[in-house]
Amino acid sequence: MTATRVRLVRLRAGLLALTLVVLVVSMWAFHRVQNAAETVRDRTSQAVLEVTAARAALVAADAAAVASFASGEARLAGPGQEYSNQLALASQSLARVAEFNQAGAPGGNGLQVVESQVAAYSGSIGQADVHFRQLDAAVLGAADLWHASRLLHAPGGVLDELELLQDKQREALATQLSSTGVSLAMLPLWLLPILALLGLLVHTQLYLRKRFRRMANVPLLAATVLIAAIGVALVFTVVSRDRLDxxxxxxxxxxxxxxxxxQAADEAGQLRLADLLTEFCDREQGCGVTVDEFRAKARQATTVATDNTRVATAGAKAVAADASGAAETGGREYLIPAGTLLAGGLVLLGLHSRIDEYRYRP
Structure with missing residues (x-):
């Protein structure tokens, strides 16, 4: 076997080995990023948004119920349509959180606690409605309303549990992003096999041009273009991962x-509840230490009510757009394997005739 044929065989083996490495590395990186992006798009980001929506809806429902009882409308219409609508929205959001939950068993357990507390809260509001409709039982209605509000606002209550659940979902998102093992800072490392293969392809073509005095090896040139395209696809994959941040x-x-x-809506509702409770408290003895402290705290609220609905809505749309953009494949799931395998076939084709010329040479 001549030295030229040995070198050609070694070049072929090296090219095919690097092509296989490029295929494995590129597909591994693509699937890691794609799986994370799809999970973030379809589940984790939705879970976080739905938890915040549930918190906002419950606070709005509580404020609406208090407003209805304080104004006297409850005697005609109960807690009111706004209360019913917001409570329904909260229930829908909690159902979606259960569907999208990414915090594992702790998140599921916390969600069960929240759902049971929301049911108890709704029951207390219903009792308050019954008592407020009876002129001689309004004090009991105020007590029921106070109890319902404590189910939401007391330490370990619904709002605290939802905030804890929101933090767990956010931690799940951070874990998913860090577990991909792919980042923009590591891009040179991921491109290393591709750059090595491109370098070997160029070296092989220069060697063939010098040894056989031909302008170009078309199959190897096409393989070079394909591997360069794989490199571009890998760059887009890593950039997609960076968009998840x-x-x-x-x-x-x-x-x-x-x-x-x-916070603004909650403080307004709690202040109104404090004023309502004052009507039923003994002027000399007050309502008790707990209620008196609550009333004092409610009157110290300083948060300025601002309309953040548009900001939150626009932000939620931006989250969906970024998550969808990160999960968009652009056909890379087909380009990477097909292009790499085709490049390997072109390497075989490009070197076959050259190696075959030296098959029978001594």
Whole structure:
């Protein structure tokens, strides 16, 4: 076997080995990023948004119920249509959270606690409605309303549990992003096999041109173009992973806007509840230490009510757009394997005739 044929065989083996490495690395990176992107798009980001929506809806429902009882409308229309609508929205959001839950068993257990507390809250509002309709039982109605409000606002209540669940879902998102093992900072490392293969392809073509005095080897040239395209596809894959970080940032912005909206609405509702309770308290003895402290705290609220609905809505749309953009494949699931395998076939084709020329040479 001549030295030329040995070198050609070695070049072929090296090219095919690197092609296989490129295929494995590229597909591994693509699937890791794609799985994370689809999970974030379809489940995790939705879970975080639905938890914040449930919190906002419950606070709005509570404020609407208090307003109805305080104004006297409850004697005609009960807690009111706004209360019913917001409670229905909260229930729908909690159902979606259960569907999208990414926090595992702790998230599921917390959700069960929340659902049972919401049911108890709804029951207390219903009892308050019955008592407020009876002129001689309005005090009991106020007590029921106070109890219902404590189910939401007391330490360990519904709002605390939902905030804890929101944090768990956000942690699940951070874990999913960090577990991909792919990042923009590591892009040179991921491109290393592709660059090595491109370098070997160029070296092989220069060697063939020098040894056989031909302008170009078309199959190897086509293989070079394909591998370069695989490199571009891998860059887009890593950039897609980097876009997932913006999803987390936008989710935090939405949560902040929601929190401001929730706090303002909550303080307004709690202040109105404090005023309502004052009507039924003994002027000399008060309502008791717990209620008196609540009334004092409610009157100290300083949050300025601002309309963050548009900010939260726009933020939620931006989250969906970023998550969808990160999960968009652009056909890379077909380009990477098909292009790499075709490049391997072109390597075999491009070197076959050259190697075959030296098959029978001594």
């Amino acid at each position: 913006s999803v987390g940032e936008r989710l935090d912005a939405v949560a902040e806007a929601r929190n401001t909206q929730i």
